[in-house]
Amino acid sequence: xxxxxxxxxxxxxxxxxxxKYDTTTLSIGRVANLKTCRLQATxxxxxxxxxxxxxxxxxxxFLPLPSNVPKCPTRTSNPFETLKDADSMVESTITKRxxxxxxxxxxxxxxxxxxxxxxxxxxxKASRGQIITYADLLFYLQHRVFLFMxxxxxxxxxxxxxxxxxILVTRSTDYYENPKLLCEFLWRISxxxxxxxxxxxxxxxxxxxxxxxxxxxxxxxxxxxLAVDHNPRTLDExxxxxxxxxxxxxxxxxxxxxxxxxxxxxxxIDGGKTHKFLxxxxxxxxxxxxxxxxxxxxxLDLERKRFVWLKDTWRxxxxxIEKEGDVLLRLNKAHIExxxxxxxxxxxxxxxxxxxxxxxxxxxPRTFAVTDTPVLDxxxxxxxxxxxxxxxxxxxxxxxxxxxxxxxxxTGEGDITPRFRANCPLQxxxxxxxxxxEVCLPLKRFQDARQLVGLVMVCIVAHYDAAASDELKIHVLxxxxxxxxxxxxxxxxxxxxxVWKGLLIDWELSKPIVGPNERSQAxxxxxxxxxxxxxxxxxxDGSQPVRICDDLESFLLILIYYAVRYLQSNLDDPVDVxxxxxxxxxxxxxxxxxxxxxxxxxxxxxxxxxxxxxxxAYPDGFNIVFDDPALDGLIADFISPFNSYYKKCYKSLFDAxxxxxxxxxxxxxxxxxxxxxxxxxxxxxxxxxxxxxxxxxxDNVQTAPRITHPIVLEFFNKAxxxxxxxxxxxxxxxxxxDCESLFDTEPIVLPGGxxxxxxxxxxx
Numbered sequence: 001x002x003x004x005x006x007x008x009x010x011x012x013x014x015x016x017x018x019x020k021y022d023t024t025t026l027s028i029g030r031v032a033n034l035k036t037c038r039l040q041a042t043x044x045x046x047x048x049x050x051x052x053x054x055x056x057x058x059x060x061x062f063l064p065l066p067s068n069v070p071k072c073p074t075r076t077s078n079p080f081e082t083l084k085d086a087d088s089m090v091e092s093t094i095t096k097r098x099x100x101x102x103x104x105x106x107x108x109x110x111x112x113x114x115x116x117x118x119x120x121x122x123x124x125k126a127s128r129g130q131i132i133t134y135a136d137l138l139f140y141l142q143h144r145v146f147l148f149m150x151x152x153x154x155x156x157x158x159x160x161x162x163x164x165x166x167i168l169v170t171r172s173t174d175y176y177e178n179p180k181l182l183c184e185f186l187w188r189i190s191x192x193x194x195x196x197x198x199x200x201x202x203x204x205x206x207x208x209x210x211x212x213x214x215x216x217x218x219x220x221x222x223x224x225x226l227a228v229d230h231n232p233r234t235l236d237e238x239x240x241x242x243x244x245x246x247x248x249x250x251x252x253x254x255x256x257x258x259x260x261x262x263x264x265x266x267x268x269i270d271g272g273k274t275h276k277f278l279x280x281x282x283x284x285x286x287x288x289x290x291x292x293x294x295x296x297x298x299x300l301d302l303e304r305k306r307f308v309w310l311k312d313t314w315r316x317x318x319x320x321i322e323k324e325g326d327v328l329l330r331l332n333k334a335h336i337e338x339x340x341x342x343x344x345x346x347x348x349x350x351x352x353x354x355x356x357x358x359x360x361x362x363x364x365p366r367t368f369a370v371t372d373t374p375v376l377d378x379x380x381x382x383x384x385x386x387x388x389x390x391x392x393x394x395x396x397x398x399x400x401x402x403x404x405x406x407x408x409x410x411t412g413e414g415d416i417t418p419r420f421r422a423n424c425p426l427q428x429x430x431x432x433x434x435x436x437x438e439v440c441l442p443l444k445r446f447q448d449a450r451q452l453v454g455l456v457m458v459c460i461v462a463h464y465d466a467a468a469s470d471e472l473k474i475h476v477l478x479x480x481x482x483x484x485x486x487x488x489x490x491x492x493x494x495x496x497x498x499v500w501k502g503l504l505i506d507w508e509l510s511k512p513i514v515g516p517n518e519r520s521q522a523x524x525x526x527x528x529x530x531x532x533x534x535x536x537x538x539x540x541d542g543s544q545p546v547r548i549c550d551d552l553e554s555f556l557l558i559l560i561y562y563a564v565r566y567l568q569s570n571l572d573d574p575v576d577v578x579x580x581x582x583x584x585x586x587x588x589x590x591x592x593x594x595x596x597x598x599x600x601x602x603x604x605x606x607x608x609x610x611x612x613x614x615x616x617a618y619p620d621g622f623n624i625v626f627d628d629p630a631l632d633g634l635i636a637d638f639i640s641p642f643n644s645y646y647k648k649c650y651k652s653l654f655d656a657x658x659x660x661x662x663x664x665x666x667x668x669x670x671x672x673x674x675x676x677x678x679x680x681x682x683x684x685x686x687x688x689x690x691x692x693x694x695x696x697x698x699d700n701v702q703t704a705p706r707i708t709h710p711i712v713l714e715f716f717n718k719a720x721x722x723x724x725x726x727x728x729x730x731x732x733x734x735x736x737x738d739c740e741s742l743f744d745t746e747p748i749v750l751p752g753g754x755x756x757x758x759x760x761x762x763x764x
Contacts, residue, residue: 038129045132047425048166049109050358055170055181058159062148062168063188063196072187078179086176087154107153111171135162139293140285143203143264145351145431148189157182164293164314164429166355200431202348206263206278216256216263216278219300223249232447235496245490248307248439251298255280266299266310268433270344276302277310277435286313298439301343308343309436315508317352317430324508325434327476331465331507334472338462340505341437351431359426440487440503443558449567449631449727450720451500456559457716458502459486460552464709467513467548475513479546480506481554482530483561513548532585533557534756536605536646539588539597542756549645549707553605556638560604560611561585563635566729569626571613574736580613580624581734588756595756608643609636627727634719641707 052058065071108128110121135147139162147162155176161168175182195201208214223244230245256263261281268275277299286294299310315323325345332341446452467477478485481504489503531539535553538546563569564577571577580600587598603612614621625632 034133035126035129038126038133040129041132041136042125042129045167048355050166050168050355050426051109051111052168052170052358055159055173055185058161058168058170059184059188062161063185063192065188066191066193069191072180072184075179075183078176079183080176080179083155084176107156107158107172108151109158109169109172131160140282140295141261143200143266144198145200146198148197150185159185163353163355165353166359166426168355168358200348200351202267204265204267206265208263212259214263216252216280216300219305220249220253220256230441230490230498232451232490232499235492235498238496239492242306244307245439247441248298251283251439252280252300252307255283255298257281265302266312266433268344268346268348268435270346273344275344275435277308278302279310299435301435307439309340309439311434311436313432313434313508314353314429315432317428322510323347323432324506324510327507327510328434328436330474330476331462334465334474336462336465336472336474338458338502338504339466339507340503343435343437345434346432348431348433353429356424356426356428359424436505438487438489438503440489440505441500443483443486443488443562444566444732445488446500446562446566447729449563449626449628449729450724452559452562452567452729453631453634453716453719455488455500455502456486456555457713457720459504460555460709460712460716462502462504463551463555464713466510467551468709476507476510477513477546477548478504478507478510478551480509480530481551481558482533483558486558511546531588532561536597536602539601539756548709552707552709552712553642555712556642557585557601559638560635563626563631564624565733566731567626567631567727568730569624570622571624574733576613576615577733578737579615583615597756604639605642605646607639609640611635611639628725630719630722630724631727633722634715637715637718638712641711645707 106123106127108124108131110124131149131151135149138144138147146164149160149162151158151160152175153172155174156172157175158172159170173181189197206214206216223242226240226243227246227249228239228243230247255261258281263278263280266277266279268277277297279297279299282295282297284294284296294311294313296312297310299308300306301308315321323345325342328340328342331339443452443455446455463478463481465472466474468475485504485506487503487505489501491499491501493499533554535550535557538544538550561581564571564581569577571580583598583600584604585601587600588595589598590596600614603614611624612621613624
């Protein structure tokens with residue numbers, strides 16, 4: 001069972017399971033309960049909390065009183081007189097609508113001088129995880145820029161502002177001794193317009209008819225007549241104009257069927273033109289303690305009456321960071337297949353985060369006197385200590401005053417140029433939307449082994465065209481190759497052929513490749529966004545730049561994962577399937593205060609052309625094989641160059657395990673121009689195969705120490721040119737276990753900003 005006590009590291013050299021909040025749903029050992037999930041969310045937001053000592057300063061900065069609203073009335077009596085003993089109240093005296101935490105020990109934050117604001121104390125940490133999940137749910141259900149929360153614990157309260165880059169929280173204040181502050185907050189927040197409360201003005205809630213329908217239902221009914229089956233086949237006749245695939249209709253119908261999610265009109269301004277889209281419940285939600293804030297809908301384009309995929313996210317904001325839509329437009333202009341087609345995109349009214357700006361001013365002087373009277377106990381700061389701290393902060397700010405209404409909008413989201421500081425754990429984000437033509441199916445819906453190989457190959461070709469093609473000269477590296485970014489897109493080709501093509505999506509973390517060694521300063525900080533499909537080298541040293549070979553290794557890991565999980569193999573027992581995937585994809589190893597790659601993933605790369613399963617029940621291990629020699633051969637071929645790569649490009653992979661720097665061979669120029677792949681034979685090729693430019697005959701694929709697209713695509717061409725047995729997908733073999741979790745999980749995550757291979761605190 002999951003343990004709710006403070007997690008500790010396993011002994012050195014023992015594999016354990018990493019619990020990264022936004023990837024736990026992929027893990028075989030899933031989160032066992034809500035308490036564990038909350039602990040993970042808390043760890044994910046370590047160092048993301050900024051404390052504001054003065055409630056008054058908070059109110060002036062974020063809840064300025066509108067000019068047409070009078071000041072809060074002065075009260076002659078204490079409105080909280082009956083709550084003098086609130087710290088000792090029993091549950092029966094408090095309304096069931098409130099969540100009660102008794103005493104200061106349950107305060108999610110710590111005001112003591114020597115303590116971190118986001119303390120590791122067990123009870124405080126559990127409370128912090130609870131309110132994080134509340135905020136996360138509200139951001140999911142509502143269209144919000146930010147969120148205010150009033151936290152009341154006994155006789156004390158805090159005001160919290162949740163943003164996409166972090167948390168701003170006031171110090172704990174006794175409302176019985178200082179009733180004016182809480183009254184002032186309630187007065188101001190009740191007088192604010194919706195935009196000042198964090199609601200997104202570009203999202204308009206739609207009204208429903210008495211029968212709970214609206215225009216979205218009308219369009220859905222009209223398009224049902226044009227629905228066609230999406231399964232691959234040769235058509236008897238051309239499809240009608242305006243056809244829509246059945247799965248797209250089903251996804252849209254499901255999104256407007258849920259009454260808990262109101263229907264909205266969302267707007268995108270692109271090139272001065274406003275595009276409007278109607279949405280219901282998100283079809284996709286990226287979890288992850290506020291920062292994993294991506295949502296996706298099957299949306300109705302109001303002008304064209306067609307369905308599109310609408311992505312709503314908060315992108316890292318800097319002039320040097322290219323918008324995902326701009327990257328895709330360059331790929332679209334080059335006619336690269338296997339990438340989404342942009343309909344429109346744009347930033348959402350310059351809605352920016354401000355938490356990082358407050359981090360830069362946390363030691364700045366106040367623009368007004370600090371009138372809050374702190375009354376804290378339980379080891380918290382005294383009034384004298386706070387006054388001393390405030391006196392030490394009397395120096396001029398080097399940018400607009402945060403309390404000045406002219407410096408920012410009423411929402412607190414001012415037009416302030418982002419400033420990136422090496423010692424700042426926070427990043428600036430800007431609200432962004434992207435509409436794409438293709439509405440896709442997840443990779444797990446593939447139908448047979450050969451189709452799976454074809455889908456992955458199309459995405460590798462798209463990756464090659466974007467990153468390494470000297471003819472197209474785009475040279476953009478994806479850097480985030482995971483399974484959920486390889487999608488299935490049904491298309492009509494050659495008139496009457498309905499085929500499934502692979503689509504490589506989510507280019508928001510991409511970066512340009514500059515120089516012969518694929519080196520350039522990343523446009524944004526890059527950590528391992530997904531443990532399962534990250535390369536071995538990056539899981540040993542996450543500070544090194546992502547290279548082409550790392551993305552190609554991710555394609556290999558995805559192919560193996562889906563083959564083992566969804567195809568029949570000599571791993572007959574689903575428990576063995578789950579154990580292999582758990583140990584190879586979910587596990588990490590703790591070594592000398594560093595979290596690094598699990599050893600089974602290393603063993604996969606170090607076995608010469610063999611996919612080996614090692615387990616205590618099989619001490620010598622055995623080769624995993626499938627029902628088709630072509631697939632077995634492809635996986636063996638795909639593994640082989642990585643075996644050579646790690647032997648030749650590194651002095652020793654295990655130098656890093658001993659704490660030595662991970663060194664690449666200086667003789668290897670990994671970024672030198674890659675020759676185009678050899679043309680694939682058309683004989684017995686599936687419709688998803690790709691015809692590629694010819695490769696120079698002088699290249700020696702067998703001896704090349706580096707891994708390039710031509711080498712990898714040679715293996716796919718060879719496999720797809722072979723004869724195949726029909727090997728259908730047998731569905732999710734893990735689901736056959738009919739249990740919530742096979743493995744115990746520990747709430748251990750890498751805190752924000754910590755990369756694999758770096759030292760981490762003993763208490764995470």
